[in-house]
Every structure is written in structure tokens, then in C-alpha cells.
Amino acid sequence: MSVPIKSADEIVRMREAGRLASELLDYLTPHVKAGVTTGEIDRLAHVYMVDVQRTVPATLNYAPPGHSPYPASLCTSINHVVCHGIPGDRKLRNGDIINVDVTVIKDEYHGDSSRMFFIGAPSIQSRRLVDVTYEAMWKGIRAVRPGAHLGDIGHVIQRHAESNGFSIVREFCGHGIGRRFHEEPQVLHYGRPGTGLKLQPGMIFTVEPMVNAGRPGIRGLADGWTIVTADHSLSAQWEHTVLVTDDGFEVLTVSSGTPPPPPLDA
Numbered sequence: 001m002s003v004p005i006k007s008a009d010e011i012v013r014m015r016e017a018g019r020l021a022s023e024l025l026d027y028l029t030p031h032v033k034a035g036v037t038t039g040e041i042d043r044l045a046h047v048y049m050v051d052v053q054r055t056v057p058a059t060l061n062y063a064p065p066g067h068s069p070y071p072a073s074l075c076t077s078i079n080h081v082v083c084h085g086i087p088g089d090r091k092l093r094n095g096d097i098i099n100v101d102v103t104v105i106k107d108e109y110h111g112d113s114s115r116m117f118f119i120g121a122p123s124i125q126s127r128r129l130v131d132v133t134y135e136a137m138w139k140g141i142r143a144v145r146p147g148a149h150l151g152d153i154g155h156v157i158q159r160h161a162e163s164n165g166f167s168i169v170r171e172f173c174g175h176g177i178g179r180r181f182h183e184e185p186q187v188l189h190y191g192r193p194g195t196g197l198k199l200q201p202g203m204i205f206t207v208e209p210m211v212n213a214g215r216p217g218i219r220g221l222a223d224g225w226t227i228v229t230a231d232h233s234l235s236a237q238w239e240h241t242v243l244v245t246d247d248g249f250e251v252l253t254v255s256s257g258t259p260p261p262p263p264l265d266a
């Protein structure tokens with residue numbers, strides 16, 4: 001198993017791709033509101049990527065082994081949809097929660113990030129789920145440093161989700177990213193401290209926990225992509241692309257609209 005170590009030049013390009021992914025989410029944010037369809041968000045994103053950013057939407061026609069080509073330029077996962085929801089004519093409604101997940105390719109390198117949005121005023125449970133998932137992602141990111149193990153990241157994410165009564169989806173994980181969309185290592189969102197790959201400066205991977213309000217089980221829909229919770233409970237996800245630096249981490253998917261990190265004691 002070989003985990004790529006990025007050169008200084010590749011890191012510059014990954015920083016640019018990460019910033020563009022985050023700026024795309026900034027651009028989409030005012031459009032993620034009641035009455036808008038997920039297909040409209042997808043079209044806006046596509047045009048912005050191709051005509052404004054001169055980036056390539058990495059998800060469009062993405063076809064890993066065993067999958068049909070993914071038909072859209074981003075993923076929109078509403079309520080009990082865990083991930084990979086396909087944009088369409090579903091209108092956003094007050095009370096929905098939605099994850100918007102974008103991956104852009106710039107100068108051959110990928111930037112991958114997702115955020116959660118509330119449509120109208122969230123229920124107490126929705127807000128807790130989304131906030132705990134955000135805190136869990138950040139606990140994972142803050143565990144990133146040379147010499148730490150991937151199991152340290154998974155452990156703090158799992159502990160935070162489960163101690164709040166939620167559960168971690170096991171079937172999907174974070175991933176190395178660079179010139180390829182998904183490469184080694186696999187970054188599990190559960191685990192035991194001190195286990196798994198030892199981190200080195202120059203590794204780049206995503207941290208993207210999927211947290212369910214109910215049980216961890218999932219089901220895939222007949223469209224071949226959409227993943228839902230088996231018990232139809234709500235699910236949330238946040239994602240950043242992260243570089244291992246000489247003394248810790250650098251989040252690459254940042255822009256002026258990036259939500260601030262939670263307080264250290266959250």
C-alpha cells in the first residue's frame with residue numbers, strides 16, 4: 001500500500017483546487033433555500049465551475065468500478081440521504097437539512113469539500129446532529145499531525161458522535177486525494193487510537209464523517225448512487241481536504257465563506 005507524498009509544487013496546486021471548491025460552496029450558499037430545486041443548484045454550480053472558475057466538475061460522469069457514470073456536477077443529500085444524492089426536481093422545503101458536496105479539478109488537481117445547510121428554521125434535533133457532525137469533523141482534523149495514526153482521527157470522530165447518541169456510517173470514508181479523486185489512504189471515521197497508517201508531512205486526504213441520528217445502517221437506492229439511512233433517520237456530513245504539515249495540519253478547502261472552526265472545547 002502506497003500513500004502519495006505531495007511535492008511542494010503539488011501542494012501549491014492542491015491549495016488552489018481546495019480554495020476553488022470552497023469558493024464554489026460560497027457562491028452556491030445564497031441559492032440553497034426553500035423553493036429551489038437541487039437540479040437548479042447543480043446547474044448553477046456547473047456553469048460557475050466551467051465558465052467562471054475554469055474548473056472541471058469531478059463528479060460528472062465519474063464512474064468507479066461497478067458504478068454507472070454519476071450524472072451531475074455535485075451531490076445534494078437531503079434529510080435521510082447519507083451521501084451521493086443526485087440533483088433533480090426535488091424542491092427544498094423549510095425544515096430540510098441538505099449536504100452539498102462539490103469536487104473541482106483545477107490544473108489536474110482535485111479539491112473536495114461539503115457543507116450542511118438548514119432550509120428555514122432547523123428543529124432542535126437537526127441542529128444538534130449538524131453541529132455534532134461539524135465538531136466531529138474538526139476533532140478529526142485537529143488530530144492530524146506527523147506521527148499520529150489514522151486510528152486517532154477515526155477514534156475522536158466516533159467518540160464524539162456516539163457520546164452524543166448518534167452513529168457513524170461505516171461503508172464510506174475519507175480518502176487520499178490529488179491528481180486522482182480517490183486514492184490511498186482510506187480515512188475511516190471510527191477506530192482505535194494508535195492503529196492504522198502513521199501520518200507524514202505531505203499527505204493529503206479528506207475528513208468527511210457521515211453521522212446518522214438513528215442506527216448506522218444504510219441502503220442504496222435503485223439509481224445506483226443515492227445512499228439513505230436504513231431506518232430513515234436524518235444524516236449529516238461535512239468535508240474538508242487536509243494537508244499534513246511539518247507540525248500539524250492545514251485545511252486546504254478554505255475561502256472567505258468557510259464556516260469558522262468550533263471552539264476547542266466543543
Ligand code: MF3
Nearest residue numbers: 059062070075084101103112
Ligand atoms: N465528493 C464525494 C466524496 O467526498 C464523492 C462523490 S462521487 C459521486 O468523496 F460520483 F457520487 F459524485
Ligand code: CO
Nearest residue numbers: 112206208239
Ligand atoms: Co471526499
Ligand code: CO
Nearest residue numbers: 101112113239
Ligand atoms: Co466530497
